Amino acid sequence: MVRPAKLAVTGAHYGLKDWLAQRITAVLMTVYLIVMACVLCVAAPQDYAAWKTLFGQHWLRIATLVFFICLFWHAWIGMRNILMDYVHPVAIRLPVQIAVITALLFYLIWAVDILWG
Template sequence: MAINHGSKRLVVGAHYGLRDWLAQRVTAILMALFTVVLLLQVVVGEPLSYDKWAGIFATQWMKVFTFVVILSLLYHAWVGMRDVWMDYIKPVGVKLALQVFTIVWLVGCAGWAIQVLWRL
């Protein structure tokens, strides 16, 4: 347990700064990697058709990778949008409303994307 008394007590912050900073970068690398992997599969071989496009997302490893990327995007966009609201929106009520909207929007989008991905 963290020391919360005496000279070493924690006096500031919610302590999500470093965690979110790191998560922002880890999720970014995952999404960048996904972009390269997807582009390679699109470019290599025959010209793009429906069969080829759907085939890319039909393999199990690509489904899992896409799933991980959807979750990465969810967290990445949450950290980014929360930063934007924290920087520009002062009234607490408006800020809270926008943060709630962001969460609903992101979770909704992630759910929809996963549904599309897994019914293939």
């Protein structure tokens, strides 16, 4: 009986760590959205001054920043996996990954500027 040769596992071995990170970020984003829905139902800001007062609370700005960090981390894991699965030439994949990272970092800095600017 001929046994098949064992296949060598290749790749970066992100697997479980990334799966867990995406689930945790998804849960944190869901909790934030539920809390924000409740806050907006109670506060119901109608104009810029009310929104400014609402986001003047330190805890809400921190929670919003955590939401955006989770969103961008979640997006990066998804985009990296998509690019690794479907864009095989490294000469194309690497610049696209760098563009995604650059865009996500820009958006994070922009979010910080909006929240604390």
